[in-house]
Amino acid sequence: VELSFNVGKGGALYRGLEYIRTNVVLLLDADLVGLQEFHVRNLIEPVLKGEADITIGVFEKGRLATDFAQKIAPLLSGQRAIRADLLQNISDMEVSRFGVEVAINRYIRKNGVRVKLVSLPGLTHVMKEEKFGLVKGFKERMKMYWEILKNVYQGGR
Incomplete structure (x- = not known):
């Protein structure tokens, strides 16, 4: 798309939903570093086997900063596999910029969706400060956190 x-x-x-032709959708951040086939399998297999409705990947044994952030807030991870039918039922996703994970988490809580956290050893992502430089990266990080908080406290609207 x-x-x-x-x-x-x-x-x-949200715009890509009309193109989904599979039972499971894999969501990955675009700036991942170290992605390997087994990471994808770790995310998809529990959903395909019916062990979970959604998996959420947690960075491990990668970089200290990203590993730590994932340990404190694993539910904000962008690495997920989710049943396509559930994804299509999440109504406030299209208004979420950085808060799409929060919108999905809200749906999970309200609907008793089965979640499994899965380890993603050696996987990390490029931090905003690396992409944009220290000052602009920090501003971008704060903007991202603001969008997430707004989504949490305003119900996505």
Whole structure:
């Protein structure tokens, strides 16, 4: 799916829903470092086998900063596999920029969805400060946290 302007992760995901032709959808951040086939398997297999409705990947044995962030807030991880039918039922996803994970988590809580946290050893991502430099990266990080908090406290609207 190619979009002519940035609609955020939630908007892009929402627009892509009409193209889904599988039972399981894999969500991965675009800036992952060290992604390997076994990471994808770790995420998808529990959903395919009916052991979980959604898996959430947690970085481990990668970089201290990203591992630590994932340990404190694993439910904000962007690495997920989810049943397509559930993903299509999440109504406030399109208005979520960085808060798409929060929108999915809200749906999980309200609907008793079975979640499994899975380890993603050696996987990490490029931090905003590395992408944009220290000052702009920090501003981008704060903007991301603001969007997430807004989504949590305003119910995604």
